[in-house]
Amino acid sequence: MDLQTDILIVGAGPTGLALACQLIRYGVRFVIVDTKDSTTPFSRAIGVQARTLEIYDQIGLADELISLGHRAEKVKFLKDGVVRGEADLSELGVGLSPFPYVLLVEQGLHEKLLYQYIRDNDCDVLWQHEMVSFVDGDDVTAEVRKPDGSTLSIRAKYLVGCDGAKSRVRRDLGLTFEGDTVERLFYVADVELNWPHGHDALQINLGEDNLTAFFPLKGEDRWRLVGTFPEGHKKDEGDILYDEIERQIEHDMGSKLDITKVNWFSVYNVHSRAVNAFSKGRCFVAGDAAHIHTPAGAQGMNTGIQDGYNLAWKLALALKGKADGALLATYNEERLRNAQALLKTTDRVFEFAASDEWLVSVVRNNVFPYVFGTALKFDIVKNEIFSIVSQIGISYSGLKLSSGTDGFAVEPGERMPWFEADGKSIYSSLTSPAFHLLLFGADSEVCSGLRQAMRSKWQDDIEIQEHPLQEAVKKAFGCESPFLVLLRPDNYIGYLSDDLSAEKLNEYLARY
Ligand SMILES: Cc1cc2nc3c(=O)[nH]c(=O)nc-3n(C[C@H](O)[C@H](O)[C@H](O)COP(=O)(O)OP(=O)(O)OC[C@H]3O[C@@H](n4cnc5c(N)ncnc54)[C@H](O)[C@@H]3O)c2cc1C
Secondary structure: OOEEEEEEEEOOOHHHHHHHHHHHHOOOOEEEEEOOOOOOOOOOOOEEOHHHHHHHHOOOOHHHHHHOOEEEOEEEEEEOOEEEEEEEOOOOOOOOOOOOOEEEOOHHHHHHHHHHHHHHOOOOEEEOOEEEEEEEOOOEEEEEEOOOOOEEEEEEEEEEEOOOOOOHHHHHHOOOEEEEEEEEEEEEEEEEEEOOOOOOOEEEEEOOOOEEEEEEOOOOOEEEEEEEOOOOOOOOHHHOOHHHHHHHHHHHHOOOOEEEEEEEEEEEEEEEEEEOOOEEOOEEEOHHHOEEOOOOOOOHHHHHHHHHHHHHHHHHHHHOOOOOHHHHHHHHHHHHHHHHHHHHHHHHHHHHHHOOOHHHHHHHHHHHHHHHHHHOOOHHHHHHHHHHHOOOOOEOOOOOOOEEOOOOOOOOOEEOOOOEEOOEEHHHHOOOOOEEEEEEOOOHHHHHHHHHHHHHHHOOOEEEEEEOOOHHHHHHHOOOOOEEEEEOOOOEEEEEEOOOOHHHHHHHHHOO
């Protein structure tokens, strides 16, 4: 055996790189291989959601990523090249997340930042190394082709396939990838453009049966254009030249565009597919290897990053011998349900955005641009939209790891709600890679009893914090009397109860 490790990560796209960062956080050994010779040079996924920034904030990467990007603070709707309506996005998630917006930053820069974090922690990616086969037994043995053509044998306790939409790991595990291919061809282009309607807003042109989006990128006059060719367009992806994209956009806009430079363009088919299972034996899939969908809502990359975030702490506990297969099985349970729900949402949004059905197109083009801005002024609409798009609303409620008593404004399985108390973000005390037991409003006798009970059973695995029952806490949890919250290491609520005895808590923890 040439190399032995705990985790073999196949693929160093955003999913694999972000998973590696999490494993570093938990002190887990890994080897990560990728066929490419470096991080992607392309801008690909530019929408970074609040939940991703919350995750990065725990390892000190959020501010740096934000400095590389541009906040989407406004959206303008155009028809025939004329602005018909606009909506303010700057306040969208205020009070819900420390990052109440969508960040626009190029995937290439994003990946570089993750890679730098890996290097700063004395790890590296084996670039130009292709995983060609693997065998799953008492551990996993993989054959990896090196740049000189020779083979490297790697033995790992677990393997995670972050190897993208055409995943070999998925295929060799025999997992299915059911779903559809969207009939239309998509195009994307990064350009420099003299644009008459300002560089401060995401702009969406609504055509009769088509939609073109203009995303402002950091830097003067830099834009990302995304759209589709109409149904029935006969050419294949590789046969389309940039001029054809520009002609299509000008046709949909009904006016000429002043594009001065084209930095990158790509034409691609979009699929909406998910695996039937996220794991098999000692192997797992994550990111595009497990789910792909339309670009509606900028969800793909962010979902892959959260797959890894969900899996990392479970692998870390299993490797330390502190949890068994039942905990690892919850990765499939939680992330499969999430992926299936996501596919439905992105399909529905895409249907609305690109449908040529008469009624849908009338509502989209003639009603939506005028009412959307007004609708966003209502907290209920704003909060609902932000929760879905930003991914802070992802919930594992009703699933095996979520337990507790009823009557709170949040449910076990939801992410720890964000609030500030005394001007301090609650998240600033939740950065360590551990379970957190938060005791809100409990008196000192109860707290010391719980501390003792937890320490004797779980030693240092659980960090215990005592917090007063401040107004912000009462509002976030909808609870006026003392209660406790056990947060999983990924800051989702595992157990939530107003029963402050150690007995039920121990029962919950002992399950896994
Ligand atoms: C134009 C465009 C715009 C997008 N916009 C957004 C957006 O705004 N927001 C968003 O969230 N998502 C967006 N997406 C989707 C996003 O780019 C993907 O979801 C994301 O790149 C998936 O990351 P990944 O790491 O799972 O897979 P990939 O990025 O595909 O990475 C997989 C890696 O695995 C490597 N690999 C494959 N096979 C092997 C092997 N056998 N051995 C070793 N290495 C291997 C590949 O070289 C590759 O580097 C967009 C996609 C496109 C194309």
